[in-house]
Amino acid sequence: MADTMQFDLVSPERSLASFQVNAVQIPGADGDMTAMPGHTPVITTLRPGVLKAEGPDGAKEYVVSGGFAEINATGLSVLAEKAIPLNEMTRAHLDELIADARAKHESAKETFKNEPGPVDDAAKLLADMVALGDHIAL
Template sequence: MAGKLHFSLVSPERELFSGQVDQVDAPGAEGDFGVLADHAPFMTTLKEGRVKVYNGGAVTTYVIQGGFADVTPDGLTILAEQAEEVAA
């Protein structure tokens, strides 16, 4: 079984999410990408779109209006210009 990824989603107003997840898919400016535990480090800008957070079979979706994604050995942090959770 794959390990968990620490993920944080932050907007200027507040932190929307912080915790351990299975996978995160995000809308990169140069193409959509997915991040799992132990992903190679990188940083990229984000375009408007949806961030999908997969955890234990559940999927939570957030709409973002651009920002930055930073993948480090500690996990993934998304600093979004604007973000809100999409109701299921």
């Protein structure tokens, strides 16, 4: 088994990372997980949270708002809805993410009046965004 694997993180705006890692902690929608070289192939959705990539040159952290992670034989690819390096995250970024989540929740309440599933999903997204701010102390 190799000591490292390829890690790529992209968002619609830009490519944020492409380097070798020993492990990546992923904020999965069904629970946090750590991907390491030799991990079983899997695709998972992301919840808002901090993604931490640990490599030979140290650890790098990114705030992600959602998206997908694919682990395969060659490495890990993360396609994030929005991603920002943690050291670049500001209160203004967080306020924007929360405002977007709040707008999605309000839209879901209007669109899905008798369908609690989508409204509950939007409420969870909003709660996750607020919790993210507490987690990163913004």
